[in-house]
Amino acid sequence: MTKTILLKNRPEGKPSISDFEFVTEEADLKINQGEIILETIYVSVDPYLRGRMSDAKSYVPSFQLNKPIQSGVIAKVIASKNNNFTEGDFVSGMLDWKTQQVSTGEGLLKVDGSKVPLSAYLGILGMTGLTAYLGLNQIGKPKAGETLVVSGAAGAVGSIVGQIGKILGLNVIGIAGTDEKIEMLKNKFGFDAGINYNTSKDISADIKKAAPNGVDIYFDNVGGPISDAVLFNINKFARMVICGAISVYNNTEIPKSISVQPFLVRNSALMQGFIISNYAEKFPEAMKHLSGWLAEGKLTYTETIVDGFDTIPNAFIDLFEGKNKGKMIVKI
Amino acid sequence: MTKTILLKNRPEGKPSISDFEFVTEEADLKINQGEIILETIYVSVDPYLRGRMSDAKSYVPSFQLNKPIQSGVIAKVIASKNNNFTEGDFVSGMLDWKTQQVSTGEGLLKVDGSKVPLSAYLGILGMTGLTAYLGLNQIGKPKAGETLVVSGAAGAVGSIVGQIGKILGLNVIGIAGTDEKIEMLKNKFGFDAGINYNTSKDISADIKKAAPNGVDIYFDNVGGPISDAVLFNINKFARMVICGAISVYNNTEIPKSISVQPFLVRNSALMQGFIISNYAEKFPEAMKHLSGWLAEGKLTYTETIVDGFDTIPNAFIDLFEGKNKGKMIVKI
Numbered sequence: 001m002t003k004t005i006l007l008k009n010r011p012e013g014k015p016s017i018s019d020f021e022f023v024t025e026e027a028d029l030k031i032n033q034g035e036i037i038l039e040t041i042y043v044s045v046d047p048y049l050r051g052r053m054s055d056a057k058s059y060v061p062s063f064q065l066n067k068p069i070q071s072g073v074i075a076k077v078i079a080s081k082n083n084n085f086t087e088g089d090f091v092s093g094m095l096d097w098k099t100q101q102v103s104t105g106e107g108l109l110k111v112d113g114s115k116v117p118l119s120a121y122l123g124i125l126g127m128t129g130l131t132a133y134l135g136l137n138q139i140g141k142p143k144a145g146e147t148l149v150v151s152g153a154a155g156a157v158g159s160i161v162g163q164i165g166k167i168l169g170l171n172v173i174g175i176a177g178t179d180e181k182i183e184m185l186k187n188k189f190g191f192d193a194g195i196n197y198n199t200s201k202d203i204s205a206d207i208k209k210a211a212p213n214g215v216d217i218y219f220d221n222v223g224g225p226i227s228d229a230v231l232f233n234i235n236k237f238a239r240m241v242i243c244g245a246i247s248v249y250n251n252t253e254i255p256k257s258i259s260v261q262p263f264l265v266r267n268s269a270l271m272q273g274f275i276i277s278n279y280a281e282k283f284p285e286a287m288k289h290l291s292g293w294l295a296e297g298k299l300t301y302t303e304t305i306v307d308g309f310d311t312i313p314n315a316f317i318d319l320f321e322g323k324n325k326g327k328m329i330v331k332i
Numbered sequence: 333m334t335k336t337i338l339l340k341n342r343p344e345g346k347p348s349i350s351d352f353e354f355v356t357e358e359a360d361l362k363i364n365q366g367e368i369i370l371e372t373i374y375v376s377v378d379p380y381l382r383g384r385m386s387d388a389k390s391y392v393p394s395f396q397l398n399k400p401i402q403s404g405v406i407a408k409v410i411a412s413k414n415n416n417f418t419e420g421d422f423v424s425g426m427l428d429w430k431t432q433q434v435s436t437g438e439g440l441l442k443v444d445g446s447k448v449p450l451s452a453y454l455g456i457l458g459m460t461g462l463t464a465y466l467g468l469n470q471i472g473k474p475k476a477g478e479t480l481v482v483s484g485a486a487g488a489v490g491s492i493v494g495q496i497g498k499i500l501g502l503n504v505i506g507i508a509g510t511d512e513k514i515e516m517l518k519n520k521f522g523f524d525a526g527i528n529y530n531t532s533k534d535i536s537a538d539i540k541k542a543a544p545n546g547v548d549i550y551f552d553n554v555g556g557p558i559s560d561a562v563l564f565n566i567n568k569f570a571r572m573v574i575c576g577a578i579s580v581y582n583n584t585e586i587p588k589s590i591s592v593q594p595f596l597v598r599n600s601a602l603m604q605g606f607i608i609s610n611y612a613e614k615f616p617e618a619m620k621h622l623s624g625w626l627a628e629g630k631l632t633y634t635e636t637i638v639d640g641f642d643t644i645p646n647a648f649i650d651l652f653e654g655k656n657k658g659k660m661i662v663k664i
Contacts (some may be wrong), residue, residue, distance in 0.1 A: 050597070223593040257591040257629040261555040261577040264605035266383070271603045273596035 001026055003309055005097040007063045011053055014250040014320055019053070020313040021066075029102055037079040038091065039100050040309070043330040044072035044122040045316040046156075049223075050249040060277075067094035072127060074111065074118050075101075085110075093123045099309055099332060116294065123156055123327035124301045125290060127276055131243060132160035133286040135274040136168075139241040140217040141211055144169030147211045150191075152221030154181035154302075156327035157243060159189050161219045163299050166190045170217070173210045175203070175226055177322045184325065188300065203229035214238075222247045228258040238269040250320060302326030333358055337429040339395045343385055346582040346652055351385070352645040353398075361411075361434055369411040370423065372434050372641070375662040376404035377648040378488075379553075388454055392609075400428035404459055406443065406450050407433075413489045417442075422452045425636040431641055431664060437620040448626065450580040455659035456633045457622060462494035465576060465618040468500075469608040471573040472549040473521055473655045476501030479543045481562055482523075484553030486513035486634075488659035489575060491521050495631050498522045502549070507535070507558055509654045516657065520632065524526055535561035546570075554579045570601040582652060634658030 001024060008021040029037050034175055042271040048060075049071055057064045063069055073095035077085045082105050085091070093108040094099060104208040111121045123129065135157075136142060152158040152175025162185065165172040173193045174185040182194035193210040200206045206216065207229060214235035220227050223245030234240070248255040263269065293299040306315050308332050333356060347601040359614045361369050380392075382404055387394045391488050395401055405427035409417045417423070427433060443453045455461065467489075468474060480497040484490040485506025490598065494517065497504040505525045506517040514526035525542040532538045539561060546567035548584040552559050555577030566572070580587040595601065624633040636656040638647050651660055 009620040014336055056598075086397060157433045220593065223591055227593060240598045242593050245597060246593070248594060255591040255594070256588045257593075259555055259577070259580055259587040260575050260592055260603070261552065261589075261605075262580060262587075264574045264603055265577060265607070266388075266605065266611055268605045270605070270606045271592070271596055273593075273598065273602070275597070275600045279602055 001099075002029065003099045004068050004103070005312055006066050008066065009068050010052070010055060010065070011250070013252045013315075015050065015053065015317050017313055018175060019319070020069075023308070023330065029100055031079060031081050031102055033081050035102050035104055035105045036077050036082050036085045037100060038075035038095065039078045040073055040075050040095070040098065040104055040332045041090070042074040042119050042122055043097060043309075043312055043332065044126075045312065045319060045328050045330060046071060046127075047244055047246045047249060047319050048295050049316065050320075068098060070094050070096055072122050074121055090118055092126065097312055099163055119303055119305065119327075119329050119331075120294075121302070122329055123303060124160060124294060125287065126154045128327055129290045130279075130283060130286050131276045132157050132272070133164060133290055133316060134276065134279045134282055135241045135243050136161050136164055136217070136219060138279060138282065139270075139272045139274055140219060140239050142168050142170055142217055145171075146216035147171040147173070147213060147235075148217045148219065149173045149175065149211065149215050149233075150219045150221075151175045151226050151230070152244070152246060153185055153191065153194070154322075154325055155221060156324070158219070158221050159185070159302060159326050160299065163189050164293075165217075166192075167293060167298055171211070173207065175222075181325060184302070188302070197226055204232045207233045217241070219243060220245075224248055224255065224257065231258060231263045233261060234263060234267050234269055236267050236269075238267055238270040240269065240270055242273045246320065303329055305329045307331050333431075334361065334433070335431045336400050337644055338398050339385060339401050339450060339603055340398065342387060342397070343582070345584045347382065347385065347645075347649050348647055349649070352401075354642070360419035361432055363411060363413050363434055367434050368409050368414050368417045369432060370427065370435055370540070371410045372407050372427070372430060372664045373422070374406040374451050374454055375429060375459070375644055375660060375664065376640075377644065377651060377660050378403060378459075379576055379578045379581060379651055381648065382652075384563050385653075394487075400598065401428060402426050404454050406453055416566055424458065429644055433450055447450055451635055451637065451659075451661050452626075452633070454661055455635060456492060456626060456631065460488045460659055461492055461622045462611075462615060462618050463488045463606070463608045465496060465622055466608065466611045466614055467573045467575050468493050468496055468549070468551060470611060470614070471602075471604045471606055472551060472571050473503055474500050477503075478548035479503040479505065479545060479567075480546050480549045480551065481505045481507065481539060481543065481555070481565075482551045482577065483507045483558050483562070484578060485523065485526065486657055487553060490551070490553050491517070491634060491658050492631065494523045495521050496625075497549075498524075499625060499630055503543070505539065507539075507554075516634070520634070529558055536564045539565045549573070551575060552577075556580055556587065556589065560652055563590060563592060563595045566595060566599050566601050567598050568601075570599055572601065572603040573602055573606050574590070575606045578583055578652065635661055637661045637663050639663050
């Protein structure tokens with residue numbers, strides 16, 4: 001028996017359960033020569049998937065209606081007619097939201113769960129860690145002593161960005177939405193300061209207090225009013241890594257913000273959109289650093305793991321409420 | 333007798349004549365050893381001066397109240413006790429809005445009016461030309477065959493940017509505010525297409541019509557709704573040179589625009605503020621190309637020259653009404 005989650009409707013605004021459809025096929029999967037059967041172990045849910053659910057032109061193709069949704073998945077090989085894979089192997093890849101599926105093995109990476117938990121390959125040793133490392137380094141171009149502000153700081157990417165910032169000698173300020181998250185940023189991840197955007201009376205003034213010398217690098221996961229507040233504090237030659245804009249992904253009207261152009265001119269500042277797939281040639285270098293720092297205990301991470309295939313759509317929707325700490329993963 | 337223009341009030345919104353004060357000193361100027369007396373010939377008025385009239389933190393210090401305003405000036409040496417200058421020399425530099433003034437010669441560049449009109453050193457062979465050349469090349473990084481959109485296209489910088497774009501093999505679209513300016517862009521400056529933002533019913537749709545393959549480079553002099561319209565048409569890896577934001581310089585409230593972040597993420601696009609003073613080491617290379625192209629007849633320029641020292645404040649204010657074509661200059 002195989003369960004699959006299809007995209008039933010393109011969400012209007014915030015996605016809802018009714019945008020997803022569950023289908024069940026009773027027949028066992030069969031494979032031909034060269035194929036394998038995969039059983040899903042972990043499914044990654046990520047804000048960027050919201051973009052693929054709409055039909056706007058974007059950097060990755062839109063999901064098709066009434067077809068399975070895809071994301072990062074860790075799966076176990078339970079049958080193999082492919083010489084590169086053996087029953088019992090674990091793999092990571094972009095796969096369908098299915099309990100079981102057939103694959104040719106193309107695009108799959110074998111992963112080893114003996115030294116780190118398998119789920120880490122969806123987070124700190126996967127796209128999440130690569131995005132944090134390469135976004136910060138390739139666009140942020142950090143220099144020791146500079147000040148870094150991270151929005152969505154308690155999220156999967158943000159919490160790693162801040163830790164890498166500390167390793168590189170930056171003054172690191174995180175912005176997140178609960179006092180509990182702020183405590184975690186400071187105590188678990190070593191951020192120098194944290195700002196709770198839900199209780200702050202003036203985010204811009206609070207940034208100024210935490211960054212009296214101004215902001216040199218902004219790693220932006222959220223967009224919207226939080227990013228507006230950062231603009232008032234940027235230094236000459238500031239670099240803003242635009243990695244995501246979760247605060248506006250669900251808007252049904254085109255969102256408005258403070259005009260960035262005058263700030264960019266006054267400060268000779270830069271804003272650049274970051275998409276991990278443009279930096280594939282840097283993955284080995286990034287993985288070397290990430291796994292090294294992880295082994296040395298310099299990097300840590302938090303996961304929010306929820307249970308059960310049927311919870312995948314809810315876990316995805318919860319991202320937009322900030323219900324996750326660190327990487328949001330569904331265990332099947 | 334010397335006339336001077338002082339900054340009397342920091343303008344609120346659009347500058348007005350009452351923000352400026354004229355003072356007259358009857359005494360003749362006297363000089364010490366090492367000094368020269370300059371008689372002003374041409375005064376450049378530029379949108380960026382609006383920024384220096386406010387006391388907001390910016391890349392150049394604010395003008396002080398009740399002190400002379402400064403801008404680019406061409407002057408004649410009428411007395412010299414400095415070995416580097418002879419009576420009759422012409423110089424270019426950042427000088428006070430005065431009919432005559434004393435200088436040590438520091439920061440002044442001798443200019444030669446025998447091959448090009450002296451006023452060209454305030455425009456195509458001055459800051460204006462350098463800004464156009466270096467902004468387009470250093471941030472825009474043009475490749476032949478790409479599409480360039482220029483806003484403020486009939487202005488001093490914009491009209492040169494478009495011509496350089498054509499020299500470099502780009503498809504060039506200009507945005508300006510009258511049909512007469514659009515004709516000039518196409519017939520005098522060789523732009524491929526022009527859009528009149530005052531008569532266009534849908535600027536974004538008109539850009540799409542003129543740039544069916546999308547926009548690779550945007551040279552932005554204006555900000556505001558015109559820049560919003562361009563965003564909808566940018567290509568993957570687009571570069572937006574933010575050179576000025578004249579449409580919002582006079583705003584008394586912080587201007588709002590469409591949120592740029594989602595567009596930057598979706599397209600891995602870049603926006604960067606351009607300030608000419610950061611690129612001083614590239615001036616010789618830029619001047620070599622600009623003067624070469626001018627001599628070969630590949631570059632032309634338009635000036636709006638108005639007469640009389642007393643008209644300086646009005647000429648400056650007229651910039652915000654788009655009354656100039658090309659470089660706005662006051663002849664004393």
